[in-house]
Amino acid sequence: MKHLEKVILSAAIMGVLVLNSCKKEVTPTATLTITEPVAADTVPHGDSVHMEGTIVGSGELHGYTLQLTNLTSGQVVYSGSTENHQNSYAFHEHWPNNVASTSNMRLTLTVNLDHDGNTTSKSVDFVAAQ
Amino acid sequence: MKWITLYGSVILTFSSWSCDICGGVPGNASIGLMASTQFHMIGLKSTMSCYRSYLSGILHSREFLLQQELTGRWQPAPKWQIMASIPYQFSIQQRDLGQDAVAGFGDPSWMVNRVLVHRKDSLNITRSFLSIALGVKVPLGKRAPEKSMIRNLYPGTGAWNLNAVLLYTTRLKRQVSWQQEGSISYKFSDSYGFRYGNTYSLASTLVWNRKAGLGRLIVGAGLRLDDFEASTLHSMGMSGFNNQGVSLSSQCSLNYMGYRWLWGVNLKNPLVQNFNQGSMKQGLSASLSISYLLISQHQKK
Numbered sequence: 001m002k003h004l005e006k007v008i009l010s011a012a013i014m015g016v017l018v019l020n021s022c023k024k025e026v027t028p029t030a031t032l033t034i035t036e037p038v039a040a041d042t043v044p045h046g047d048s049v050h051m052e053g054t055i056v057g058s059g060e061l062h063g064y065t066l067q068l069t070n071l072t073s074g075q076v077v078y079s080g081s082t083e084n085h086q087n088s089y090a091f092h093e094h095w096p097n098n099v100a101s102t103s104n105m106r107l108t109l110t111v112n113l114d115h116d117g118n119t120t121s122k123s124v125d126f127v128a129a130q
Numbered sequence: 131m132k133w134i135t136l137y138g139s140v141i142l143t144f145s146s147w148s149c150d151i152c153g154g155v156p157g158n159a160s161i162g163l164m165a166s167t168q169f170h171m172i173g174l175k176s177t178m179s180c181y182r183s184y185l186s187g188i189l190h191s192r193e194f195l196l197q198q199e200l201t202g203r204w205q206p207a208p209k210w211q212i213m214a215s216i217p218y219q220f221s222i223q224q225r226d227l228g229q230d231a232v233a234g235f236g237d238p239s240w241m242v243n244r245v246l247v248h249r250k251d252s253l254n255i256t257r258s259f260l261s262i263a264l265g266v267k268v269p270l271g272k273r274a275p276e277k278s279m280i281r282n283l284y285p286g287t288g289a290w291n292l293n294a295v296l297l298y299t300t301r302l303k304r305q306v307s308w309q310q311e312g313s314i315s316y317k318f319s320d321s322y323g324f325r326y327g328n329t330y331s332l333a334s335t336l337v338w339n340r341k342a343g344l345g346r347l348i349v350g351a352g353l354r355l356d357d358f359e360a361s362t363l364h365s366m367g368m369s370g371f372n373n374q375g376v377s378l379s380s381q382c383s384l385n386y387m388g389y390r391w392l393w394g395v396n397l398k399n400p401l402v403q404n405f406n407q408g409s410m411k412q413g414l415s416a417s418l419s420i421s422y423l424l425i426s427q428h429q430k431k
Contacts, residue, residue, distance in 0.1 A: 033186075047277075048277065048279065052185065054185060054186045054188050056188075064226075066227060080226075080227030080228055081227070082226040082227060084226060088188045089188065089226060090184065090185035090186060090188035090189065090190040091185075091190070091225070091226060091227055092185060092190055092191075092225070093225070093227050093228065094279050
């Protein structure tokens with residue numbers, strides 16, 4: 001009888017281990033909001049571009065990157081990133097509009113959903129005036 | 131040591147930091163636990179404050195302010211005190227994507243305190259005490275540029291403040307007194323037209339004191355209510371966050387007055403606060419102070 005109990009207990013432990021090892025971590029989703037700049041907006045020369053928004057995940061996120069690109073010149077004029085693991089983020093950064101000529105700009109927000117390379121992103125295009 | 135039998139005496143602990151993170155409290159005057167000592171004093175005070183800022187309810191940044199103050203107090207006559215403070219501040223804002231730091235001298239402050247009523251019993255121990263203080267904060271400190279996005283981190287506001295403090299202390303028991311304080315800070319605009327809103331404060335503190343060794347231990351605990359009016363630009367209301375809010379805080383202090391030195395620890399912890407619609411929250415604020423006591427001429431007499 002004791003032998004039977006041992007077999008059942010071992011089977012149960014094995015079952016738990018197998019089930020746990022098979023459970024795949026679900027990749028969270030994220031809602032990206034860029035409050036500023038507003039799409040198609042024109043930022044006067046000398047003013048600061050406000051880069052503001054939030055990221056809300058369904059689970060733990062693995063960081064994000066904010067990048068501002070001058071599409072006219074092809075240059076990345078601002079880039080910032082964090083690898084902090086959080087369920088949500090809020091950002092508010094500034095970039096002074098000092099373009100030499102009126103340029104089309106793109107702000108891109110990319111969120112790392114996991115460490116397997118899964119990301120989600122959102123972009124806003126606007127104009128930096130000279 | 132006759133001076134040690136003084137029931138209570140006042141030390142001005144006004145601060146002059148520029149911080150719209152907390153509603154723009156510069157020059158908010160506060161008279162501390164002790165009223166009317168017979169000493170001139172010169173001292174140093176270190177204060178550490180921390181804040182958290184939120185966007186849409188999500189933590190956006192943390193701010194830390196470390197302020198060093200050189201404080202002085204001159205007692206020209208038994209019922210008159212003149213107090214001054216020169217602050218130096220280091221502040222930093224930490225965000226996910228970067229940080230900003232600002233260091234420099236803040237706006238110096240002066241204040242004149244007049245004892246209006248000082249009732250004593252037959253043992254020459256204070257029964258009640260009423261004083262009024264008037265002061266000014268002068269915009270000589272480091273200030274933010276016109277379009278700065280981190281105005282709150284700068285140690286100076288670039289504007290004058292007028293401060294008034296009314297203090298009343300009454301003895302409840304032999305070693306316990308109750309101190310009530312009301313203060314107003316009227317704020318002017320800076321040269322860009324920006325103006326922090328006026329600040330109104332009420333504080334109620336129970337003070338317990340007893341002889342300890344060669345000196346005297348003075349402990350206070352109480353509540354403080356601060357009301358911050360909205361900031362304006364060219365006398366117009368500002369859209370979005372305007373530094374308006376109310377804060378109710380608990381505060382306590384521990385002071386030891388020795389023969390020549392006065393040591394102090396102060397803690398302030400907000401209980402309820404709603405600066406900028408709840409987007410900025412102050413955490414625990416702590417300060418350490420040490421003052422050297424000089425016997426004034428009329429005390430020597």
